[in-house]
Amino acid sequence: MSPSSHRLLARVQVGSTAVVCRVYGERPVVRRLLEMGLVPGTRVTVQREAPLGDPMELRVRNYALSIRRADALLWV
Numbered sequence: 001m002s003p004s005s006h007r008l009l010a011r012v013q014v015g016s017t018a019v020v021c022r023v024y025g026e027r028p029v030v031r032r033l034l035e036m037g038l039v040p041g042t043r044v045t046v047q048r049e050a051p052l053g054d055p056m057e058l059r060v061r062n063y064a065l066s067i068r069r070a071d072a073l074l075w076v
């Protein structure tokens with residue numbers, strides 16, 4: 001996949017699946033996301049989002065994970 005075809009996880013539509021390519025942001029946030037299983041190569045499905053769009057619920061490695069849209073700075 002070329003770099004131009006990557007997009008942010010925060011912009012993936014509900015019901016869509018993507019693969020994490022890169023995690024970036026502030027060091028503590030990146031570390032926490034990696035600890036929760038959002039490592040490169042992981043398949044992520046956006047299950048649903050709150051009425052105002054924040055937080056968003058993800059399906060990662062057979063468990064549900066809710067994160068803030070601001071923390072969804074993952075290239076997929």
